[in-house]
Amino acid sequence: MISANGFGSLDRQADGSMRDRVAGEWSRPRAAAEALGLIGLAAAVLGPRGQPLAVNRLFEKLMPGVARERGERLTLADAAADALFAEALARPLAPSAADPVRLIPIRGRAERPPMIVHVVPLRGTAYEIFTGAAGILIVTPLKPQAAPDAAVLQGLFDLTPAEARVARGIGEGLTVEAIAEAFGLSRETIRSQLKAVLGKTGVGRQADLVGMLAGVHVAA
Numbered sequence: 001m002i003s004a005n006g007f008g009s010l011d012r013q014a015d016g017s018m019r020d021r022v023a024g025e026w027s028r029p030r031a032a033a034e035a036l037g038l039i040g041l042a043a044a045v046l047g048p049r050g051q052p053l054a055v056n057r058l059f060e061k062l063m064p065g066v067a068r069e070r071g072e073r074l075t076l077a078d079a080a081a082d083a084l085f086a087e088a089l090a091r092p093l094a095p096s097a098a099d100p101v102r103l104i105p106i107r108g109r110a111e112r113p114p115m116i117v118h119v120v121p122l123r124g125t126a127y128e129i130f131t132g133a134a135g136i137l138i139v140t141p142l143k144p145q146a147a148p149d150a151a152v153l154q155g156l157f158d159l160t161p162a163e164a165r166v167a168r169g170i171g172e173g174l175t176v177e178a179i180a181e182a183f184g185l186s187r188e189t190i191r192s193q194l195k196a197v198l199g200k201t202g203v204g205r206q207a208d209l210v211g212m213l214a215g216v217h218v219a220a
Contacts, residue, residue: 029054029133041138046119048134049073050089062139066106066115074137081106081117088119106139114142147171147213157200166193170206171213 029045036043037056044055050073059067068075073089076082081104088102101120108114118138147168148156154164169179180190194206203209 032133032136033059036136036138041140043139044074044137045133046074046135046137047132050085053133059139065112066139076104076106076117078106085117085119108142112141116140116142153213157197159197159200160193163193163197163200166190167197167201167209167213170194170197170209173210 033043033045033054033056037058040058042056042058042062044059044067045053047053052069052074055063063069064077066077068077074085076085084104088104101118104117104119106115106117116139118140120136120138122133122135147153148171150161150164150168153159153167153171154161157167159167165183166179169182174182176187176190176194179185180187183190198204198206198209201209201212203212
């Protein structure tokens with residue numbers, strides 16, 4: 001025979017067990033987001049309506065400049081990208097959905113590079129494990145390939161050492177003013193060297209030089 005006190009004890013144990021289970025279920029999205037952070041990925045675990053259930057520290061650094069929590073869902077600061085994100089969410093993030101990972105481009109700004117947003121629906125066992133979660137949003141920056149070493153450019157295009165340094169600087173996105181300051185030279189000198197670089201490489205504009213150097217691959 002179980003006394004009234006015994007029933008109360010069982011009720012308390014059941015309540016405690018349920019709280020532990022609920023806490024464990026809601027800690028899974030956080031653990032998943034943090035695990036992605038350990039490999040350098042900014043990530044947010046999303047609910048069915050796009051609401052953020054958990055974000056990692058790398059993703060927090062993107063808020064509010066890239067992503068924002070507004071209303072019932074996560075939004076992207078870039079209006080064009082957010083429209084695509086809203087369109088992606090209009091197709092339910094469900095385990096039965098046949099859509100693959102959705103990629104959304106975010107335009108670059110002066111202070112940050114362009115980025116790609118990956119909307120990854122959870123499937124099968126993953127959907128069952130992450131209670132209440134329907135997808136994971138991962139943001140990756142598009143970093144330009146480093147310009148070839150000055151010595152490589154010197155050999156490829158028969159540049160002088162000074163011209164090769166200028167070419168590399170331009171390839172890395174530096175301005176004439178920044179290169180002049182870095183080497184303690186006048187802007188006129190750097191412009192003269194840049195003109196020589198354009199002539200030797202066969203391109204007519206600075207932008208064309210940047211594009212060409214981005215395509216120069218040197219085997220290790």
